[in-house]
Amino acid sequence: FETAFRNRYFSSTSTHKKFDTLKQRQQLPDEPITSYFDDIINLCLEIDSNMSEKIIIQCLMSGINPEFRKELSRRESSINTLNEFLKYAKIEQDLHDTFGTLSLDSQQRHFNYNHPSIPSLTATVNQPKQYYNKMKHGNSVLHSTQSRSSVSQRNSTPTLGNQTLLASDRRQIRNYLPQTISQKKPINIRPTSQHRFNNCKPSTTTSFPVYIKIRVNDQPTEAIVDTGSAISIIHSNFLKTIHHHNFSYQTHLCQTANSTPLNIIGQIELEIKIKSIKTYVTAHVTTNLITSILLGNDWINPNHVHLYGDQKKLTIPDQRV
CATH class of the missing domain: 2.40.70.10 (Acid Proteases)
Known part of the structure; x- marks a missing residue:
């Protein structure tokens, strides 16, 4: 994919630099999916304003949170547009954020395990x-x-x-x-x-x-x-x-x-x-x-x-x- 991408879109040194930035772009642990989504799209369009949504989706998948990538890969056949990608990615982020707030300590505070009666x-x-x-x-x-x-x-x-x-x-x-x-x-x-x-x-x-x-x-x-x-x-x-x-x-x-x-x-x-x-x-x-x-x-x-x-x-x- 990288070789084909370079052959298709590289026409200048500046484009090479933009692609390297795109290749290294990863979603940060606490970064909202919308922020990552917008940044990747902007980088792709700077490389080629006519880049297809299919190519942009591949770029999004390569740098997204690995936990999200696994679930989104299962839906790959039904993700054909950027809007569909964002929809499913938001669902995965919401689930991840909800599960992440739970800790064993909070469970132990909420329940009285040793009530005798x-x-x-x-x-x-x-x-x-x-x-x-x-x-x-x-x-x-x-x-x-x-x-x-x-x-x-x-x-x-x-x-x-x-x-x-x-x-x-x-x-x-x-x-x-x-x-x-x-x-x-x-x-x-x-x-x-x-x-x-x-x-x-x-x-x-x-x-x-x-x-x-x-x-x-x-x-x-x-x-x-x-x-x-x-x-x-x-x-x-x-x-x-x-x-x-x-x-x-x-x-x-x-x-x-x-x-x-x-x-x-x-x-x-x-x-x-x-x-x-x-x-x-x-x-x-x-x-x-x-x-x-x-x-x-x-x-x-x-x-x-x-x-x-x-x-x-x-x-x-x-x-x-």
């Missing part, structure tokens, strides 16, 4: 401007419903509707203490007409939540399944380790019962696979959940999942039957 905390989340309550997979469409969970729920738990929420438009979310996570046990799967998951260690004394081994977008992990949460939540750090599409960036105003923040930054469509059964959910992405993923009533109800907290197991019907 409270087994779990609840959090209220204000209704976002948009809520994606359905997604398509093949010919099937999963909808969030207002149907009751098939297991007993506490009276304080609201039910998630199509686009509205009960209990003054609030969502109840649990925060899980790390000592409960460390007590979980392996899950034994017994082949029956419905797949049963046994020997799950409940995370609280209510026995409603259970731990279960699943695959999220084909990435294995262990999830908490809990009727005490109206929505499903995934940790941003875990999301970065899996292949995913259609991340919807939108921040939600969140606050836990003890006035500590729950930083929700967007939504993502996920495939949840339990043994051979595939299900789907639109999960909220947060930066400070103390587990990789939590599956709430927006996944439990549409998939007719039955939790038996006292017996430490759950069942889920095969959707193909």
Whole structure:
């Protein structure tokens, strides 16, 4: 590319110098994408005022933040104009800036890990401007419903509707203490007409939540399944380790019962696979959940999942039957 570029555009010593400046131009760690974008375009147009957008995009890619370059390379086939490049680059910068503000110290300040009397905390989340309550997979469409969970729920738990929420438009979310996570046990799967998951260690004394081994977008992990949460939540750090599409960036105003923040930054469509059964959910992405993923009533109800907290197991019907 460099040789072809020099042969095409070099007609003077000054052009050579401008190209060397362009070649050495790298996006600085704290430099906004718009500043880098404008500077590269100006350098390219100084070399040749008729330079094509395709060549300019290649110049932008060569010096952009390496973390952005990896993600933008995946979209390369759909980036044909400078406006499209700037659009996707801004998305990557926003995600990078959001994740960069999180530190382990801030998480430890926000959560009381050693509280002796409270087994779990609840959090209220204000209704976002948009809520994606359905997604398509093949010919099937999963909808969030207002149907009751098939297991007993506490009276304080609201039910998630199509686009509205009960209990003054609030969502109840649990925060899980790390000592409960460390007590979980392996899950034994017994082949029956419905797949049963046994020997799950409940995370609280209510026995409603259970731990279960699943695959999220084909990435294995262990999830908490809990009727005490109206929505499903995934940790941003875990999301970065899996292949995913259609991340919807939108921040939600969140606050836990003890006035500590729950930083929700967007939504993502996920495939949840339990043994051979595939299900789907639109999960909220947060930066400070103390587990990789939590599956709430927006996944439990549409998939007719039955939790038996006292017996430490759950069942889920095969959707193909």
